[in-house]
Amino acid sequence: MFDLSPEEWTAVALSLRVAAVATAFSLPLGIAVAWLLARKNFPGKALLNAIIYLPLVLPPVVTGYLLLIAFGRRGIFGAWLESIGIVLSFRWTGAAVACAVMSFPLLVGAIRLSIEAVDRKLEDAAATLGANRAWTFATVTLPLALPGIIAGAVLAFARALGEFGATITFVSNIPGETQTISAAIYTLTQVPGGDSQALKLVVIAVAISLLALIVSEWFGRRAGARIHGV
Amino acid sequence: MILVDIDKQLGDFALSVTFQGDSGVTALFGPSGSGKTSVVGMIAGLIRPGRGRIVIDGEIVFDSGNGIDVPAHRRRIGYVFQDGRLFPHMSVARNLDYGRWMTGLPRDEAQFKHVVDLLDIAPLVDRRPGALSGGERQRVALGRALLMKPRLMLLDEPLASLDARRKSEILPYFLRLRDDTKLPMIYVSHDAGEVKLLANRVVLLDGGRVVTSGGVELLSH
Numbered sequence: 138m139f140d141l142s143p144e145e146w147t148a149v150a151l152s153l154r155v156a157a158v159a160t161a162f163s164l165p166l167g168i169a170v171a172w173l174l175a176r177k178n179f180p181g182k183a184l185l186n187a188i189i190y191l192p193l194v195l196p197p198v199v200t201g202y203l204l205l206i207a208f209g210r211r212g213i214f215g216a217w218l219e220s221i222g223i224v225l226s227f228r229w230t231g232a233a234v235a236c237a238v239m240s241f242p243l244l245v246g247a248i249r250l251s252i253e254a255v256d257r258k259l260e261d262a263a264a265t266l267g268a269n270r271a272w273t274f275a276t277v278t279l280p281l282a283l284p285g286i287i288a289g290a291v292l293a294f295a296r297a298l299g300e301f302g303a304t305i306t307f308v309s310n311i312p313g314e315t316q317t318i319s320a321a322i323y324t325l326t327q328v329p330g331g332d333s334q335a336l337k338l339v340v341i342a343v344a345i346s347l348l349a350l351i352v353s354e355w356f357g358r359r360a361g362a363r364i365h366g367v
Numbered sequence: 368m369i370l371v372d373i374d375k376q377l378g379d380f381a382l383s384v385t386f387q388g389d390s391g392v393t394a395l396f397g398p399s400g401s402g403k404t405s406v407v408g409m410i411a412g413l414i415r416p417g418r419g420r421i422v423i424d425g426e427i428v429f430d431s432g433n434g435i436d437v438p439a440h441r442r443r444i445g446y447v448f449q450d451g452r453l454f455p456h457m458s459v460a461r462n463l464d465y466g467r468w469m470t471g472l473p474r475d476e477a478q479f480k481h482v483v484d485l486l487d488i489a490p491l492v493d494r495r496p497g498a499l500s501g502g503e504r505q506r507v508a509l510g511r512a513l514l515m516k517p518r519l520m521l522l523d524e525p526l527a528s529l530d531a532r533r534k535s536e537i538l539p540y541f542l543r544l545r546d547d548t549k550l551p552m553i554y555v556s557h558d559a560g561e562v563k564l565l566a567n568r569v570v571l572l573d574g575g576r577v578v579t580s581g582g583v584e585l586l587s588h
Contacts (some may be wrong), residue, residue, distance in 0.1 A: 258452050262414050264439040265446040266515055267470035273440075276465075280456050363456055 141337060147313050148321035149341060150286075155229055155317055159236035160290050163244060168286060171248035172274070176257075182201035192303070193242040201306025203285060204235055208307070231308040232315045236297035244293035251285020252278060284360030289351040295349035299342065318342050369393075369519060370549065373409055373419035373429075382406070382575040390544055392552045394562040396586070397572035403555045404449075406572070407521045410553065411446050412439030423519055431446060439563040443470070445512030445520040445550075449527050453496035453506040459507050460492040464516025478515065486510050486540055506540060513548070520552040526561060534561075541565055542574045 143151070173179070174186060192200045209217040209226045218225065225231035255278050263273040279286075301319035308315040310324060322338045325331035369388040372527070374381075382402045386393075394436045408414035410421055412428065415436065421429040428437040445466075453462050464484070468538070483489050486506045496504060505525050512520060522541075526534045538561070545565060547554065556562050562569060563583050570580040579585060 152468070167556050212450065256448070256452075258448070259454060261439075262446070262448065262452040263454075263465070263469070265411050265444060266466035266511065269438070269440045269464075272469055275468075277454060335378075 139225045142334070144312055144316075145321060145334065145338060148316050148338070149202065151229060151232075151315075152298055152317040152319075155232045155236055156294050159186045159229075159233040159240065159297045160244075160294045162233070163235075163237040163241055163285075167244040167248055167289070168279075171252055172278075174245070175249045175252040184320055188241075189245050190242045192239050193248055197239065197302025198244050198306050200237060200238060201303035204231075204238065204303065204307040208234065209237070222319025223308045225308070227308050227311060227315060228307075229314055230327065232317060234302075234308045235303040239251055239300045239303050240293035240296035243296050244289050248282065248286050251282040251289070254285070254360070257283045257330070281363060283359075284356045288356040288360070290306075291349050291353040291356065295346050298345060298349070368414070368422075368424060369410070369553070370420065371406065371410060373406070373416040373421065375405065375414070375417040375533060376537075377392070377405065378455070380575055384572065384577055386570045386572075386577055386580055388444050388551060388568065389552060390549065390551050391568065392566040393568045393570060394556050394583075395553060395555045395572060396557065396562050396569050397578075398557055400570040402575040403557075403572055404523055407446070407553060407555055409525050410519075411521055412437060415445040415472075424578075442468070443518050445514070445515060445517030447505070447508050447512050447520070447525045448521045449524040451496075451508040453499075453504060453507055453511070457496075458492070459488065459494050459496065459499070462496065462507060463488075463492070463511050463514055466511060470515055472516060477537050478516075482510050482513050485543060500533070501529050502537050505529070505537055509540065509544065511552075513544070516527035517550070520550050522552060522554045524555050524557070526558070538564065547548050 140280065148213065170189065174182065188350065205226065206212055208231065210219055210224065215226060223230070225234055259277050260273050260325050263277045268276060299318070299319060301323065303315060304315065305320055309318040316324070318338055322342070325335035325338070335362050372385045374383045380402070384402065384403055384406050397403055397408060399433070405424070407412060409416045409429070411535055416429060416431065418431045419429070428442050429435060454465065457465070483492070486509060488503070488506050488510055491499060491503055491507060496507070499507065509525070516550065517566050526537060529537065542565065554566055555564070563586055566583055568580065569585050571578040571585060
């Protein structure tokens with residue numbers, strides 16, 4: 138059905154890998170940050186919230202450039218990471234970092250809402266039954282928020298799949314290493330006669346994103362049913 | 368034996384309550400807004416008093432003077448809330464077992480069966496809380512609190528959300544519980560009939576203060 142060239146299949150596979158790794162690694166941090174924002178008051182909360190949402194409003198090229206400054210081989214963190222054997226610039230791992238940063242606001246936003254929807258009175262009840270904070274979170278808050286957490290992860294995955302600006306700025310557009318679907322489409326539209334190939338990738342991108350949104354919506358609805366306990 | 372002597376400023380409302388409860392049922396009686404629920408919340412460790420002391424069976428669980436504040440999960444106080452608060456994602460059986468699991472007590476099939484029979488909830492154990500009636504939910508909540516083997520029970524208007532018919536269905540279970548377990552209980556209510564039936568001591572609250580305390584004959588007029 139899709140007579141894609143090996144390079145284009147590579148771009149699709151790479152996109153899926155980058156998005157999956159980005160989501161998997163940002164999920165634990167996302168849950169922790171969302172819990173902090175939903176349940177705790179602390180100095181600097183508004184600032185933390187603003188910083189997390191920053192990639193949503195900054196031009197992606199700015200985020201990509203900031204990542205390059207921080208995580209490039211000569212960057213503040215990049216040089217240190219390289220000394221322990223992790224190189225991000227111009228590697229697919231760097232693309233995953235860019236995608237994780239760009240999709241983090243969506244991830245945290247969705248999880249925060251689902252944690253806020255968990256009745257705190259149930260957490261109080263767990264405490265009177267002998268559950269400390271960690272157990273209360275593990276046995277009450279987390280399971281009740283789980284459908285929302287999955288929905289948030291799916292949404293972040295879809296967002297990561299479509300990331301372009303920050304990724305291309307940070308790790309460039311190297312076929313087989315950092316050329317994701319978006320970058321491949323961009324490249325194809327820049328060469329004469331590439332339009333029909335680009336269109337096939339566009340169809341794939343739309344299909345994957347649509348599927349992710351439907352899955353996300355389905356889990357969101359499950360969350361409601363679960364909290365009502367039927 | 369429980370000793371409560373606490374103050375707390377809640378917005379414009381000043382709560383200042385001192386009373387003692389012995390074994391048996393002590394009723395905290397008063398109109399809504401008199402501070403009853405805040406008092407039991409402080410005994411349970413869910414609300415921190417501004418100042419004062421709470422002593423249960425000789426153990427100081429709160430003392431502002433010495434900086435003692437035992438967290439709620441280590442107080443071993445059963446709490447039945449007005450709205451039940453069963454965990455909606457767990458079956459009735461898992462709800463009932465939750466306190467035992469969290470406190471690390473060994474499984475006690477005999478006690479489980481005893482409590483389930485006492486409250487007639489055996490047919491409900493495989494259901495989800497969402498599929499229970501209000502009265503069934505409160506019986507399960509009562510069982511859940513009992514099965515963690517508490518040293519004190521707090522019953523916060525456990526019948527208030529039920530209609531009159533359901534109330535009369537549940538009330539006998541509370542009587543059974545009182546006579547069967549000999550567990551000290553604090554029963555919060557604004558219903559004089561319930562209190563006269565269940566309690567042997569009454570602490571009358573109004574506007575965040577103890578008006579008087581004594582036997583149930585206080586409510587006769």
